[in-house]
Amino acid sequence: MIKPVKTKLAGWGNYPVEEGFLFRPDNGRDVLEILQSGLQNNYIAFGMGRSYGDTPLNKQSGVLLTTQLNRILSFDETTGVLECEAGVTFEDIINVFLPRGYFLPVTPGTKYVTLGGAIANDVHGKNHHLDGCVSSFILDFKLMLASGEIIDCSREHNADIFWATVGGIGLTGIIVSARIRLEKVESAYYDVLYEKAPNIERALELFAESDDKYKFSVAWIDCLARGNSLGKSVLMRGNYASAASLRSGTEPLKLKNGPKLAIPFDFPSFALNNLSIKSFNTLYYGVNKNVRKTVYFDSFFYPLDSIYKWNRMYGKKGFVQYQAVFPPEGKEGLIQMLERLSSSNRSSFLAVLKTSGEQNPGLLSFPKKGYTLALDIPIKDESLFTFLHELDELVIRYGGRVYLAKDSELLPEHFAEMYPRLKEFRAIKDRIDPNHIFSSSMARRLGIVEE
Amino acid sequence: MNIVVLGATSGIAQAIATKLAQEGHHLILAGRRMDELEAMSNDLRIRNQVDVYPAHFDALAMDTHEAFVSSCLERFSTLDGVVLAYGYMGDQKESETDMDIVKRTIDTNYTSCVSILNRFASYFEQQKSGFICALSSVAGDRGRQSNYTYGSSKGALSLYLQGLRNRLSSAGVTVLTVKPGFVDTKMTYGQEGMFLVAKPEKVANDIYKAIRSRKSVLYTPFFWRWIMMIIRLIPESIFKKMKL
Numbered sequence: 045m046i047k048p049v050k051t052k053l054a055g056w057g058n059y060p061v062e063e064g065f066l067f068r069p070d071n072g073r074d075v076l077e078i079l080q081s082g083l084q085n086n087y088i089a090f091g092m093g094r095s096y097g098d099t100p101l102n103k104q105s106g107v108l109l110t111t112q113l114n115r116i117l118s119f120d121e122t123t124g125v126l127e128c129e130a131g132v133t134f135e136d137i138i139n140v141f142l143p144r145g146y147f148l149p150v151t152p153g154t155k156y157v158t159l160g161g162a163i164a165n166d167v168h169g170k171n172h173h174l175d176g177c178v179s180s181f182i183l184d185f186k187l188m189l190a191s192g193e194i195i196d197c198s199r200e201h202n203a204d205i206f207w208a209t210v211g212g213i214g215l216t217g218i219i220v221s222a223r224i225r226l227e228k229v230e231s232a233y234y235d236v237l238y239e240k241a242p243n244i245e246r247a248l249e250l251f252a253e254s255d256d257k258y259k260f261s262v263a264w265i266d267c268l269a270r271g272n273s274l275g276k277s278v279l280m281r282g283n284y285a286s287a288a289s290l291r292s293g294t295e296p297l298k299l300k301n302g303p304k305l306a307i308p309f310d311f312p313s314f315a316l317n318n319l320s321i322k323s324f325n326t327l328y329y330g331v332n333k334n335v336r337k338t339v340y341f342d343s344f345f346y347p348l349d350s351i352y353k354w355n356r357m358y359g360k361k362g363f364v365q366y367q368a369v370f371p372p373e374g375k376e377g378l379i380q381m382l383e384r385l386s387s388s389n390r391s392s393f394l395a396v397l398k399t400s401g402e403q404n405p406g407l408l409s410f411p412k413k414g415y416t417l418a419l420d421i422p423i424k425d426e427s428l429f430t431f432l433h434e435l436d437e438l439v440i441r442y443g444g445r446v447y448l449a450k451d452s453e454l455l456p457e458h459f460a461e462m463y464p465r466l467k468e469f470r471a472i473k474d475r476i477d478p479n480h481i482f483s484s485s486m487a488r489r490l491g492i493v494e495e
Numbered sequence: 496m497n498i499v500v501l502g503a504t505s506g507i508a509q510a511i512a513t514k515l516a517q518e519g520h521h522l523i524l525a526g527r528r529m530d531e532l533e534a535m536s537n538d539l540r541i542r543n544q545v546d547v548y549p550a551h552f553d554a555l556a557m558d559t560h561e562a563f564v565s566s567c568l569e570r571f572s573t574l575d576g577v578v579l580a581y582g583y584m585g586d587q588k589e590s591e592t593d594m595d596i597v598k599r600t601i602d603t604n605y606t607s608c609v610s611i612l613n614r615f616a617s618y619f620e621q622q623k624s625g626f627i628c629a630l631s632s633v634a635g636d637r638g639r640q641s642n643y644t645y646g647s648s649k650g651a652l653s654l655y656l657q658g659l660r661n662r663l664s665s666a667g668v669t670v671l672t673v674k675p676g677f678v679d680t681k682m683t684y685g686q687e688g689m690f691l692v693a694k695p696e697k698v699a700n701d702i703y704k705a706i707r708s709r710k711s712v713l714y715t716p717f718f719w720r721w722i723m724m725i726i727r728l729i730p731e732s733i734f735k736k737m738k739l
């Protein structure tokens with residue numbers, strides 16, 4: 045009865061593009077039927093495909109689209125605890141609950157992600173330095189194992205599976221539903237201080253001075269700046285705006301539905317070159333003065349979402365996003381990375397710097413205490429990958445690691461060095477999924493699961 | 496409005512129920528799979544802050560229909576509409592030798608609809624307001640060798656609805672016959688030979704608009720009206736030789 049559609053799939057970076065067999069279950073019963081059908085050797089869940097590389101891909105094998113598993117199961121108005129199926133998107137959660145005074149406790153830079161995808165990558169946001177990853181707010185979830193059995197996982201119950209699944213890129217099973225604690229807010233607005241930093245040293249200083257004062261903080265970096273200006277950036281730090289502080293006439297919790305622009309086709313790859321990036325950056329730094337502003341959540345958290353398919357700006361060849369975290373003592377690594385980027389002229393349209401807080405017990409969870417830098421790099425030719433492998437070595441040398449949600453190039457040996465708890469992860473996976481029913485292109489590339 | 500959706504777990508019905516709840520209507524979602532209906536009800540209630548209740552309904556248990564309608568009236572003291580969205584499509588080849596499949600098809604798609612809609616019809620007629628919306632099929636517009644068992648049961652339903660419309664119009668009650676083309680649901684996903692597949696949300700919007708504007712017959716998407724007109728116009732002498 046249930047059939048797949050053979051189709052080409054890619055993550056948000058449009059690289060790599062791989063053919064897989066896409067199933068579209070409507071409910072848990074369908075998922076079970078698919079897993080037990082024997083139609084494919086293995087399966088991986090695919091949410092909104094907002095991972096950049098091959099995290100949700102499974103070349104020539106089964107891919108389970110989770111976006112139809114999107115029902116809200118319960119909501120407690122007093123505690124803000126929301127239980128919903130894993131395919132519910134962050135956009136959905138905001139649209140339903142922000143008008144009632146609740147917001148996501150942690151959100152990535154796009155709202156077009158599913159709750160399941162957010163857990164499987166243990167996503168972090170601008171408040172990581174204070175609040176940690178999304179898993180900090182996940183009370184529990186139901187996980188469908190390869191056997192079809194559905195188990196409850198929390199910090200108390202099946203705790204080892206909980207921490208393997210959080211950040212476990214879909215390899216432990218299908219997250220069916222989860223309970224997340226939303227955060228009470230008075231308004232949909234943020235008080236934000238925009239401040240320029242002439243270089244990386246100053247940016248890091250500013251972060252260090254203010255990390256406890258601002259719940260949300262992030263900096264946009266000009267990756268082409270060199271010398272004394274290396275790491276020239278605009279810091280954006282802010283807090284929730286109280287209802288009372290808003291201009292009179294503003295309804296604090298009302299949603300605004302702005303027009304959405306879509307990029308209708310892939311840009312030719314020459315459109316995004318050093319020149320256009322330079323002018324963008326110049327414009328950006330020129331426009332922003334040191335100011336305090338009250339901004340709507342959409343433009344504060346999701347500036348890119350207003351252009352619906354902006355990934356197409358990078359052309360057909362796609363792009364990679366490279367995000368690394370360095371521990372505080374590895375600051376020198378961060379600086380060297382910026383130097384290599386600016387001197388190699390690998391243009392990055394967008395580079396984002398922030399400080400991150402303590403690491404959690406997630407076995408493959410990415411963030412740890414220190415600094416993270418994320419950048420987009422268009423793919424022009426294969427030489428990029430050699431360059432990225434060099435960056436990987438630099439990251440390892442300074443005790444850092446690369447974020448799997450953004451990755452499409454790590455080598456297995458580099459990955460194993462970056463994620464020392466991989467062995468524990470494998471042991472749990474082998475126990476609950478001995479036949480490796482859950483696998484992905486990424487899992488095979490990184491050697492988590494054999495070819 | 497207070498609206499009953501029969502067969503609420505089908506792909507199209509889910510989209511219709513979602514649309515109705517978004518427009519602020521209160522719903523009874525009826526069908527056999529209570530766990531699914533409960534999940535759906537919770538979802539629509541929490542999202543839209545309207546009343547949504549699951550209810551058990553078995554189309555083929557026709558002796559329970561009277562009690563079902565009463566239970567809906569206990570739930571909401573007045574009812575404003577009913578959407579009938581269930582159906583059964585058995586295998587055509589098997590139905591040519593297996594009378595059980597034929598009976599199940601006819602009973603699900605026709606007899607049971609008459610049984611339940613007759614009761615709602617009387618209620619709305621007395622109340623002098625309300626609407627009946629039932630999902631028939633383009634397959635009921637002309638018998639074809641590939642699915643005439645299903646098609647004939649839907650054809651009968653269409654004709655019944657036509658009569659019902661005629662009867663109820665003086666009472667101000669509307670009857671809408673919906674003939675959807677291919678819709679992107681579990682039934683069509685991954686199936687070969689599907690063309691012009693429409694999104695369920697689009698179909699649900701069309702249906703909602705048709706209810707509001709008191710339309711009689713809706714082909715959705717609209718071009719199916721033209722496709723079916725052409726198919727109906729082919730002379731029988733030619734049609735009977737076609738492999739349709």
Ligand SMILES: Cc1cc2nc3c(=O)[nH]c(=O)nc-3n(C[C@H](O)[C@H](O)[C@H](O)COP(=O)(O)OP(=O)(O)OC[C@H]3O[C@@H](n4cnc5c(N)ncnc54)[C@H](O)[C@@H]3O)c2cc1C
Pocket residue numbers: 056088089090091092093094095096099100110130131151152153154156157158159160161162163164165166167168169170212213214215217218219220348449450
């Ligand atoms: C513009 C942009 C900004 C971003 N900013 C940030 C950021 O600030 N911080 C950050 O942490 N990330 C960020 N990301 C990355 C994004 O948050 C993650 O990749 C997220 O996991 C994507 O969710 P998704 O639903 O699209 O999942 P997908 O990309 O489709 O899948 C991600 C992983 O989740 C698994 N998965 C999905 N659903 C389930 C399920 N039900 N059960 C089990 N496994 C499942 C998949 O198998 C896959 O391994 C950003 C991405 C974009 C495009």
